[in-house]
Amino acid sequence: MFNVSPLRKRQVIGGLIGLVVGVAAFFLLTLESNESYVSIGPMNTGHETLSCYACHADAKGSLLQQVQSNTSHALGFREKGVDFGTQDVTANNCLECHDRPNDRHPIYRFSEPRFSDAIQNIDATTCVTCHSEHHGERITLDKINYCMNCHQDLAVENDPLDVSHKDLIAKKQWTTCIQCHDFHGNHRYEVASKMKDTIALKAISSYLKGGVDPYGTDKKYSALSQEEWLKK
Amino acid sequence: MKTFYKLKFTYPLLASLIVVACGGVPEEKAELQGEENVFSVEEVLEMVSKENDVTRTLYTKAIVGKGKLQGMKFDEDWRKDKVEAGPLPALFLRGVATSIKRGPVPLGLYLGSDHPVNAANKFEGKQAELFEQIKKDQEPQFFYDDSQKLHTAMFADLASAGACVTCHNDHPQTTKSDWKLGDVMGATTWQYPKDSLTYKETVAVLNSYAKGTVDIYMEYLDEIEHFKESEKPEIGDKWPQDGKYLPTAEVFLDSVKKLSSYETMKHLVSLNKK
Numbered sequence: 001m002f003n004v005s006p007l008r009k010r011q012v013i014g015g016l017i018g019l020v021v022g023v024a025a026f027f028l029l030t031l032e033s034n035e036s037y038v039s040i041g042p043m044n045t046g047h048e049t050l051s052c053y054a055c056h057a058d059a060k061g062s063l064l065q066q067v068q069s070n071t072s073h074a075l076g077f078r079e080k081g082v083d084f085g086t087q088d089v090t091a092n093n094c095l096e097c098h099d100r101p102n103d104r105h106p107i108y109r110f111s112e113p114r115f116s117d118a119i120q121n122i123d124a125t126t127c128v129t130c131h132s133e134h135h136g137e138r139i140t141l142d143k144i145n146y147c148m149n150c151h152q153d154l155a156v157e158n159d160p161l162d163v164s165h166k167d168l169i170a171k172k173q174w175t176t177c178i179q180c181h182d183f184h185g186n187h188r189y190e191v192a193s194k195m196k197d198t199i200a201l202k203a204i205s206s207y208l209k210g211g212v213d214p215y216g217t218d219k220k221y222s223a224l225s226q227e228e229w230l231k232k
Numbered sequence: 233m234k235t236f237y238k239l240k241f242t243y244p245l246l247a248s249l250i251v252v253a254c255g256g257v258p259e260e261k262a263e264l265q266g267e268e269n270v271f272s273v274e275e276v277l278e279m280v281s282k283e284n285d286v287t288r289t290l291y292t293k294a295i296v297g298k299g300k301l302q303g304m305k306f307d308e309d310w311r312k313d314k315v316e317a318g319p320l321p322a323l324f325l326r327g328v329a330t331s332i333k334r335g336p337v338p339l340g341l342y343l344g345s346d347h348p349v350n351a352a353n354k355f356e357g358k359q360a361e362l363f364e365q366i367k368k369d370q371e372p373q374f375f376y377d378d379s380q381k382l383h384t385a386m387f388a389d390l391a392s393a394g395a396c397v398t399c400h401n402d403h404p405q406t407t408k409s410d411w412k413l414g415d416v417m418g419a420t421t422w423q424y425p426k427d428s429l430t431y432k433e434t435v436a437v438l439n440s441y442a443k444g445t446v447d448i449y450m451e452y453l454d455e456i457e458h459f460k461e462s463e464k465p466e467i468g469d470k471w472p473q474d475g476k477y478l479p480t481a482e483v484f485l486d487s488v489k490k491l492s493s494y495e496t497m498k499h500l501v502s503l504n505k506k
Contacts (some may be wrong), residue, residue: 046348061257069256082257099334101327102311108333112342112421114356117378125380153351157404188313220313 041134045210046223053227055093055133059083094127096232097224104185119148139208145174163195178204187215269428274374276434277385277422280339280441281372284325284420286492287445289392290484292321297395298472304465308349310455316462318452320399322349325420327448328441332399337440338425340382343389345418347408349400359421362386367416382423389418442485 029038035052040075043050059066071183072078109115110124122141123129132140156165161180179198180191182196192198201215224232271279296306299318307317319327322343329341344355346363355363362373363386370388391397391413400417401409411417429437438472456464456478463476470477479487 059257065255065257078259080254080259095334101296101330106330106333108330108340109342111340111375111380111382111423112344112359113384114344114354114359116357116377120377138411150352153354155405157353 039134042136044131044133044135045138047133050226054229056086057093059087067181088165091126091128091134094131098127100186100221102185102220105183105224115150121149122146124149137208137210141208143175144178144204144208147177148172148174151177160191160193161195162193175201182215186219186221187213188218188220189216244422265482267432270431271429271434273383273424273427274372274385275427276429276437277374277424278372278387279384279434280418281387281422281490283438283441283488284328284341285387285392287328287441287488288321288325288389290488290491291324292395292472293483294355294473294487295478297393299465299478300395302347302465302472302476303463304472304476304478305462316455316459318439318455319448321396322353324448324452327451328444330501331444331447332440335440335443337436339437339440340421340423341441341444342421343418344421345389347406348418349403349405351405353418355419359386359419363419366419370416377423380423382425383427385422386419387422388416389420391417392416426478435444445488446481446485449484452479453481 025061028034032051038052042048061069063085066082066084069078069082070084073081096106105124107125107127110119115124129144130139130141152169154165154169161166176195176198179201199214203212206212207214295318298412300306305317306320308320308323309315309317310317310319310323325341325343329343332339332341344353344359344363346355346360346367348354354360358377359374362375365371366373366386366388370390373386375384376382389409391400394413396417397413397415398410400406400411424437426433453467456467465472465476465478467478467480469479469483471479
């Protein structure tokens with residue numbers, strides 16, 4: 001009846017296959033049980049059971065509205081664009097579960113101007129500088145000498161350590177700091193007074209990569225679980 | 233040629249217009265439309281800084297100063313499990329700052345000095361430079377922090393009570409032991425992202441500070457609740473000057489409001505004259 005050219009026929013079949021595969025992929029990859037296939041890498045230690053939506057909240061509006069808003073923005077009809085698909089993950093997402101009053105180094109403190117030089121070296125105003133997600137670790141920094149950025153002038157009265165803090169700083173032994181002090185100060189443990197009794201660097205490195213916690217399991221505050229966060 | 237123009241310009245333009253014409257995600261600024269900015273950031277930071285002066289002086293004199301006379305303890309390690317004490321004034325301020333940061337108002341508050349007890353609180357760079365001027369004339373200093381894109385103000389923090397002087401002079405880690413009443417011991421630094429604020433935003437800034445005060449004071453009262461060895465002061469409407477008492481958070485905040493509200497109200501109602 002109709003004379004369909006072989007080329008057009010192939011185009012239609014190809015289009016249909018693409019459509020079916022696309023719809024199937026969209027359906028399968030958005031199932032909660034298949035989240036690990038969508039994730040760009042293994043979740044960091046302690047986050048293994050989190051769902052995507054715990055951090056990646058849906059952006060405001062429908063997908064069509066988001067397209068409309070961003071097109072308007074591109075054409076100059078709207079002052080700001082909007083998030084597409086999901087909202088940007090910020091430090092506030094982390095703090096919803098990890099914020100606590102006893103944090104020794106809360107990120108907000110580093111917004112103060114006197115830290116402007118330090119944050120050129122290490123941006124402590126945001127969590128992901130040290131805890132980049134989807135790496136299957138705790139700390140994603142290459143080096144653990146970060147204390148040197150702020151504590152070069154440290155002076156400890158009645159120094160309780162057998163090797164003085166002054167000497168450690170003079171010798172630039174910055175990796176020794178966390179052999180006694182956990183950065184966020186959330187563990188309850190006895191701090192060693194002799195250098196030989198401090199936590200071995202190997203154990204610390206293993207912990208930062210996701211291993212056993214050498215500071216102990218007695219913590220002052222625990223981060224919220226996903227269930228607790230949902231109930232908040 | 234016609235087809236070329238249609239493909240390259242007309243169709244994409246029409247498609248874009250159709251997409252745009254259907255609306256989009258409502259703009260957040262809509263709720264602020266119709267509200268003009270009525271205060272400069274400098275005015276607002278001065279207002280909240282005065283509230284802070286009153287609050288800190290009240291806490292230092294009426295709670296820490298008088299409380300110590302009643303045998304109450306205040307310690308820099310007050311959060312530690314084995315320490316049964318309340319926060320020292322500097323840590324009280326840090327508690328307020330932490331609470332503010334947890335809330336939605338983008339206000340930053342910090343305390344520093346050129347001779348801090350904790351070396352980590354020593355001013356550097358621009359702040360150290362401006363603090364020299366503050367020590368001379370006790371006048372506020374304002375600047376724009378380009379790296380953080382924040383409007384910044386610094387206000388003198390004076391030794392307003394005997395407790396400030398004795399604690400700092402006697403502290404084992406002090407780098408200066410001849411402080412006297414009225415000295416500029418340090419400065420508070422305040423930051424806000426906008427150069428001017430609406431009435432609603434101004435009130436939100438003041439409220440976030442007041443909430444911060446209540447939050448840290450409540451934490452102190454909560455700490456007392458968990459004292460095991462020390463005698464617990466009675467919490468109600470009485471103050472340490474009358475004995476082993478502490479005011480409730482509401483009574484404390486009421487007193488702050490009574491002492492500070494005149495200055496703040498003067499600013500807020502001055503709008504009618506503008």
